[in-house]
Amino acid sequence: TQLLEQSPQFLSIQEGENLTVYCNSSSVFSSLQWYRQEPGEGPVLLVTVVTGGEVKKLKRLTFQFGDARKDSSLHITAAQPGDTGLYLCAGGESQFYFGTGTSLTVIP
C-alpha cells in the first residue's frame, strides 16, 4: 500500500493545454514537496507546501495543499515540451515517502 497515491499515472497532452495532477493520502502531512524527474537524472525539488490551503506559484505551475493537509495538486498552464517528466510528491516526518508518480509527456 502506497502512502502517497498520485493520479493520473500517465498523461500525454498537446503543447499549450492545461493539466492537473493529484497527490492523495489518508494520512496528514505537516508538509508536502513536489519534485520533477527527467529521464536519466535524479529528482529536482520544485516546491514545498506547508500550510493547509496554501497555494504557491512557480511560473506556469500552481501548487495547492489541501485544507486537511492530506492532499495536494499541481496545475500546469499552457504546458510546454520542457515540462515533460515524472512528477513526484513526497512527504513524511521520521520516515520519508515518495508518491507513485505521474509521468507527463507534452507533445509539440
Add this chain to the structure above:
Amino acid sequence: DAGVIQSPRHEVTEMGQEVTLRCKPISGHDYLFWYRQTMMRGLELLIYFNNNVPIDDSGMPEDRFSAKMPNASFSTLKIQPSEPRDSAVYFCASSLAGLYEQYFGPGTRLTVT
C-alpha cells in the same frame, strides 16, 4: 558548486558478486540519503544519515545491504551478495534541511545478471 556526485553511473555484475556504490554529498550538507528506484516500487528511501550517523535504516531491504558514512564527504552502499532483484537505479541525495529540500545525484543504474 558541484552537486551530489555518484559513482559509478552504470554497474553490471553477476549474481553473487559484491557491489559498492559511492556518493559524495554537497559540501556542507549534513544529511545524506540513499534511495532505490524501480518501475514496480517507485522511489524508496533505504537509509539516511545525519552528521555521519545512521538515523533510520528501516528501508534497507535485507542484511545483504549495508551503508556507511565514514566522513562528511563520502558514503557507500554495499550489496553482498547481489541478486537479480537488486537491479534498479540507486540515488544518493543530500540536504541541509533534514528530510526537506533534498538534492539528488544522477544515480547509479545497477544491473545484476
